[in-house]
Amino acid sequence: MRVLTLTGLAMAALFLGTGLGAPPAVVAQDAPNYCVSCHQALTVERLAAPVARYTQDVHAAKGFGCVACHGGDPTVAGFNGMDPAKGFLGKPEGQLLLQVCGRCHSDAGFMRRYNPALRVDQVAEYRSSVHGQRLTLYRDTLVATCTNCHPAHAIRPPSDPQSSVHPLNVARTCSVCHADSTHMAGYQIPTNQLERYEQSVHWAALSERGDQSAPTCNDCHGNHGAAPPGVDWVGNVCGQCHSVMADYFAASPHSAVFTRLGVPGCALCHGNHQVQAASDTLLGVGEGSVCSRCHVEGVGGGIVAAAMRARVDSLRAAYGFADSLLQRAERAGMEVSQARFDLSGAQTALVQAQAAIHAFELDSVAHHADEGLQVAAAAVERGHGALGELRFRRVGLTVSTGLILLLIIGVILKIRQIEA
Numbered sequence: 524m525r526v527l528t529l530t531g532l533a534m535a536a537l538f539l540g541t542g543l544g545a546p547p548a549v550v551a552q553d554a555p556n557y558c559v560s561c562h563q564a565l566t567v568e569r570l571a572a573p574v575a576r577y578t579q580d581v582h583a584a585k586g587f588g589c590v591a592c593h594g595g596d597p598t599v600a601g602f603n604g605m606d607p608a609k610g611f612l613g614k615p616e617g618q619l620l621l622q623v624c625g626r627c628h629s630d631a632g633f634m635r636r637y638n639p640a641l642r643v644d645q646v647a648e649y650r651s652s653v654h655g656q657r658l659t660l661y662r663d664t665l666v667a668t669c670t671n672c673h674p675a676h677a678i679r680p681p682s683d684p685q686s687s688v689h690p691l692n693v694a695r696t697c698s699v700c701h702a703d704s705t706h707m708a709g710y711q712i713p714t715n716q717l718e719r720y721e722q723s724v725h726w727a728a729l730s731e732r733g734d735q736s737a738p739t740c741n742d743c744h745g746n747h748g749a750a751p752p753g754v755d756w757v758g759n760v761c762g763q764c765h766s767v768m769a770d771y772f773a774a775s776p777h778s779a780v781f782t783r784l785g786v787p788g789c790a791l792c793h794g795n796h797q798v799q800a801a802s803d804t805l806l807g808v809g810e811g812s813v814c815s816r817c818h819v820e821g822v823g824g825g826i827v828a829a830a831m832r833a834r835v836d837s838l839r840a841a842y843g844f845a846d847s848l849l850q851r852a853e854r855a856g857m858e859v860s861q862a863r864f865d866l867s868g869a870q871t872a873l874v875q876a877q878a879a880i881h882a883f884e885l886d887s888v889a890h891h892a893d894e895g896l897q898v899a900a901a902a903v904e905r906g907h908g909a910l911g912e913l914r915f916r917r918v919g920l921t922v923s924t925g926l927i928l929l930l931i932i933g934v935i936l937k938i939r940q941i942e943a
């Protein structure tokens with residue numbers, strides 16, 4: 524109880540503008556540390572557990588002791604080490620926690636000594652996030668603070684597979700709250716983000732193929748809640764990675780209209796959490812197309828949508844035909860490896876045409892589709908050529924086999940004649 528009251532005093536001092544001052548120094552390893560020796564002997568789990576847990580913490584590895592975050596004097600035996608007059612802060616929470624972590628992490632000069640590449644904007648970014656705003660404005664205790672995402676006494680760098688903020692673990696860390704309908708009951712937002720995200724192409728790429736370029740929660744929402752640098756709205760975040768589509772889209776007739784309508788760009792057609800693999804079905808005015816949500820067949824955008832789909836379909840069909848022709852020739856033993864290699868140009872053109880859809884005008888798609896069709900046509904010609912040559916060789920083979928057969932019969936007859 525005494526500790527708690529004194530903590531209150533320390534906090535009051537902070538809010539009066541005293542601040543925490545410069546980062547604390549690293550404690551010499553051979554100095555006595557009564558915080559550790561007393562706490563590890565305590566029988567109350569909540570008081571003893573931090574000591575054992577802390578041995579795995581990145582701050583312990585850098586030589587910091589308990590006082591780095593809690594203050595106090597570790598060289599004093601007994602409870603006096605926890606005297607607020609010696610800077611003891613108690614259990615830092617809320618605004619005090621931001622000051623405790625920020626004392627080092629917002630101090631560029633201090634952090635540079637340890638890791639010059641580490642950013643020093645976590646507290647500032649956090650303050651601009653929905654979490655930070657609600658903490659500051661409403662003293663909302665249900666939002667995430669530093670130690671919800673980086674559990675105190677077990678903080679590890681994001682690159683450590685056991686870290687709560689390793690790419691494979693972030694979704695679960697956020698979802699401790701965001702998938703808990705009891706925790707989120709007082710808010711107007713859904714609690715299905717994790718469930719949906721785990722069905723997305725992005726999670727499949729990250730978890731099944733280990734593709735760390737695929738996004739998890741913080742890649743779209745920012746590590747510390749605000750959208751990533753250079754992105755003024757989370758709805759625009761897709762272009763960080765899918766820049767070709769984003770560039771086409773930005774110059775398209777939809778860009779301005781969607782902004783005016785308040786429609787969320789990419790996420791309108793692809794979703795945000797449950798992004799699925801794209802397919803041609805999405806394009807055109809047929810069933811399952813996204814265009815038909817707003818356009819009708821035979822009018823304006825509907826005409827263009829159908830025409831784009833026709834181009835993509837014909838290129839896909841031409842590629843398929845050319846490819847099967849070359850495969851037939853190859854199975855028959857003809858040398859067509861160069862032709863097959865050249866045909867991959869049509870596949871590339873197909874991918875380019877699918878990306879060019881995002882310009883939402885026919886010419887961009889037609890340009891790539893026509894290029895691909897020419898490549899496919901050339902491959903078909905070479906396929907027919909190879910199969911034609913095969914027929915020619917087969918006729919040649921039949922004739923020569925006949926001649927050899929006649930020759931053998933002639934020799935046999937000759938031998939019989941001589942023997943007789």
Ligand code: HEC
Nearest residue numbers: 524526557558561589590593595596597601602604613614
């Ligand atoms: C002689 C034993 C002893 C020493 C030395 C000691 N503590 Fe404690 N500490 C305790 C006990 C007992 C409590 C529980 C007090 C209570 O609940 O009021 C406690 C509570 C705490 C708490 C929790 C406060 C809260 O608000 O729940 C923190 C944090 C803490 N100590 C950190 C430290 C640090 C840092 C040091 C070294 C500067 C230290 N302790 C030194 C015994 C000790």
Ligand code: HEC
Nearest residue numbers: 558562569570573574577582588589591592614615670675
């Ligand atoms: C990097 C900062 C940091 C360091 C270093 C640190 N702690 Fe803590 N500790 C915290 C924070 C923050 C809390 C508040 C509770 C929470 O968010 O989990 C806390 C809470 C506690 C509590 C209260 C636990 C509870 O559940 O009520 C105790 C006791 C404690 N720490 C002891 C220690 C001891 C002993 C050490 C050194 C071995 C230490 N801490 C080192 C940040 C730190």
Ligand code: HEC
Nearest residue numbers: 546547581585591592623624627637638669673679680681
């Ligand atoms: C005494 C100064 C100090 C305090 C207080 C402090 N940190 Fe640190 N922290 C560091 C240093 C130094 C590193 C090591 C940086 C490095 O070498 O990469 C570090 C590393 C980290 C890392 C790993 C970064 C990485 O990529 O390597 C995280 C996460 C972190 N701290 C979070 C916190 C949180 C959350 C708090 C508050 C509860 C906190 N820190 C309090 C100094 C501090």
Ligand code: HEC
Nearest residue numbers: 624628642645646649667668669672681688693741746747
């Ligand atoms: C909503 C969850 C969340 C909160 C709240 C949060 N962090 Fe982080 N933090 C992350 C994630 C996720 C990463 C991993 C980023 C990555 O993969 O590079 C991270 C990374 C870090 C790093 C490593 C360097 C960096 O910027 O990437 C530090 C240091 C850090 N956080 C400190 C803090 C501090 C201090 C606070 C409190 C002001 C805080 N974090 C609050 C989720 C959070």
Ligand code: HEC
Nearest residue numbers: 653654665666667671696697699700710711712740741744
């Ligand atoms: C400790 C619980 C907790 C954790 C952990 C947490 N959040 Fe939150 N988050 C909340 C609460 C509570 C809100 C406020 C909801 C509101 O205002 O509608 C919120 C709000 C948000 C919002 C704004 C939603 C809106 O539009 O109002 C986003 C985005 C968000 N969190 C993302 C994340 C991400 C990403 C992570 C992990 C890196 C995370 N959160 C971790 C509790 C948490």
Ligand code: HEC
Nearest residue numbers: 694697701712713716717720738739740743757758790795
């Ligand atoms: C591919 C990018 C992306 C990923 C990955 C992602 N989000 Fe989102 N998220 C968005 C977009 C876009 C919105 C809509 C934002 C808007 O309309 O302002 C959104 C909205 C939200 C909201 C507001 C409520 C809602 O559902 O509309 C929360 C909370 C949220 N995301 C949390 C998460 C969490 C937790 C994860 C990880 C499990 C996650 N997000 C992964 C892009 C993403």
Ligand code: HEC
Nearest residue numbers: 761762765768769772788789792801802803805806813877
């Ligand atoms: C008006 C609807 C619409 C909008 C808005 C939209 N897309 Fe698409 N997107 C599509 C359609 C339709 C396809 C399928 C093309 C195909 O496979 O024929 C597609 C395909 C894709 C593909 C897969 C391309 C491939 O090579 O198969 C990606 C990636 C993609 N879109 C990203 C984005 C991004 C990023 C944005 C925002 C900048 C965006 N999309 C905006 C409709 C849309």
Ligand code: HEC
Nearest residue numbers: 724728736737738742760761764789793795798799800801
């Ligand atoms: C951090 C980078 C990153 C961000 C941000 C991102 N994506 Fe992706 N996206 C990827 C990666 C990596 C893949 C997997 C490509 C693969 O399958 O090989 C992918 C796949 C896709 C696909 C499937 C492509 C296909 O070939 O069918 C679509 C559609 C897509 N993303 C749309 C989006 C949308 C919409 C957003 C924003 C809400 C977004 N992405 C945000 C990296 C990202």
Ligand code: HEC
Nearest residue numbers: 776777780786806813814816817818823824827828883884
């Ligand atoms: C959210 C509704 C919405 C969706 C979905 C949508 N569009 Fe549009 N589109 C519009 C609006 C609104 C305009 C502007 C209409 C205007 O200026 O007459 C437009 C304009 C166009 C235009 C310019 C044509 C013209 O008449 O000037 C094209 C082309 C187009 N869309 C193609 C597509 C294609 C292809 C898809 C599907 C991949 C699609 N749109 C999906 C709403 C949508």
